[in-house]
Amino acid sequence: MSQNLEPIDPREALELWLDRLESTRADETLSSYRYRIKPFVQWCDEEGIDNLNDLSSRDIFRFDSTRRAEGLAVTTLNTQLGTLKQFIRFCERIDAVSEGLPAKVEVPSVELADRVNDELLSxxxxxxxxxxxxxxxxxxxxxxxxxxxxxxxxxxxxxxxxxxxxxxxxxxxxxxxxxxxxxxxxxxxxxxxxxxxxxxxxxxxxxxxxxxxxxxxxxxxxxxxxxxxxxxxxxxxxxxxxxxxxxxxxxxxxxxxxKSSIRREIYIMTQPCRWAGCPHGRDTANCEALEHGLEARCPSSRSPHPIRTGAITHMRDEGWPPEVVAERVNATPEVIREHYDHPDPIRRMQSRREFLTEDSE
Known part of the structure; x- marks a missing residue:
């Protein structure tokens, strides 16, 4: 272990990290980061780790095993450990953990099928x-x-x-x-x-x-x-x-x-029975999802995020390059490919045809 480390409590390090991100991240994003790191900070308390200088790759492994034993989905583990890796990387920069420790945080891979959001609005x-x-x-x-x-x-x-x-x-x-x-x-x-x-x-x-x-x-x-x-x-x-x-x-x-009003409006707009019959066999005369404030209980209703996901997917299906889509929707090309790119194979094939030359055909 390096002798140049400076002692720091996990909670203090977390606050420093969030303060550092405050100028470039929205409050909601910072709240989500805090929520993802909270289990790690609590685990450190339980394990008596009050100085990150003492954190080892074996500790990270034990924390990982604890979270897996709690039955978390792979996608949730991927998100939480991915954020933890970012946090540990910051800790390395401020001489709080041993050099090279971030590389030892293993983020579980998630298959494309597991990443696809079934609630995407087509x-x-x-x-x-x-x-x-x-x-x-x-x-x-x-x-x-x-x-x-x-x-x-x-x-x-x-x-x-x-x-x-x-x-x-x-x-x-x-x-x-x-x-x-x-x-x-x-x-x-x-x-x-x-x-x-x-x-x-x-x-x-x-x-x-x-x-x-x-x-x-x-x-x-x-x-x-x-x-x-x-x-x-x-x-x-x-x-x-x-x-x-x-x-x-x-x-x-x-x-x-x-925001809550916009979200409710979207739930209402995406309820199929607003325009036709109910595809779920419900009686629209007494369906709870038609009551004020309960619109999200309709299995077919969607929040704003699936609309964003569907819109981005549609742009890609139309042949828009990831870099162009990324600038339009304020995301990175990598995020577009990993989290929003759920292609329709036939439409994607059609969008590629313009890149074919007569010779290649």
Whole structure:
């Protein structure tokens, strides 16, 4: 063991790590990291390890074995031990653990079949929902939300953070962009419309904070639907920071729609019985999933995340390179491949055809 280590308690090291990440990670991400490392810190307490200098690869192995014995799924072990490896790597950098210890944290591999999220919203189902919303709830807040979620693949927090001023649909909007980003007037001529600009602000943070800021191009059909929501059904509200949220509430002291409200709206939109019969054989006259606040109890309802997963998968099935998708949805190409890339084999084959030459055919 190195003689240059500096004593530190596991809990203190955890707080240092989270403080270090605070400038680049959203609060929700930090909370998830804390939750994943908590079992390790508790285990250290139980084992009497109050100084990480004493932590050995054998201790890591014993902790791993303890978690496996508790019956955790492989996917859960993969997530928790992967985060632990990041934490131990940080501890190595601050001379808290022996050099080389992070490499000895074995993260269990997860087969692709185990990683696939069965709750992914398929492209076919998304198009069905879009069609029904266009027919029965055209230009509603619900309609505009779904269009942006599906088309951009954004996270729930990103959707909620949008202001009217983040929508750049017409040429006249570009002057606003010049003032916001200090862009030269001549440079604006090269900017193509339309798009929305996801921005990180203290009261509406993005998952990756400043690193999550990005403009995202939109299809004109999507813009038309969002614009009609703005023109016809959006309730004009201004929040305490003098911002005009894109998605507002009709009453109350919070002008901007809450995350829980958006989540509930998505649950409702993805319930099949809203548009046709129940595929689960339930009586819609007394189904509990149709009660306020219980929409998630429908087996077919989906939260916003499966919409993001389905949207990203659809982009890949359409032939978009991982690097392009990653920039659009604020993720890394590696994360796209590992966590969101659940291909439809036939569509993926079709998307590859454009890369074939006559000779290779």
């Amino acid at each position: 492209a076919d189902r998304a198009e069905t929902i879009r069609g029904k919303l266009s027919r029965y709830q055209y230009a509603s807040r619900r309609h505009a939300m779904f269009e942006l979620l599906w088309h951009t693949g954004c996270r729930l927090g990103g959707l909620r953070a949008l202001d009217l001023g983040d929508c750049f649909f017409e040429q006249s909007d570009l002057e606003r962009l010049r003032h916001q980003d200090d862009i030269e007037r001549d440079a604006l001529e090269a900017v193509e419309l339309p798009f929305v600009y996801f921005r990180h602000r203290p009261t509406t943070p993005l998952k990756n904070k400043r690193e999550g800021e990005r403009p995202v191009a939109l299809d004109r059909e999507v813009v038309d639907r969002v614009q009609e929501y703005i023109d016809v059904n959006r309730v004009e509200r201004v929040d305490a920071n003098n911002r005009r949220p894109l998605f507002t509430t009709e009453k109350g002291d919070r002008p901007r729609v809450s």
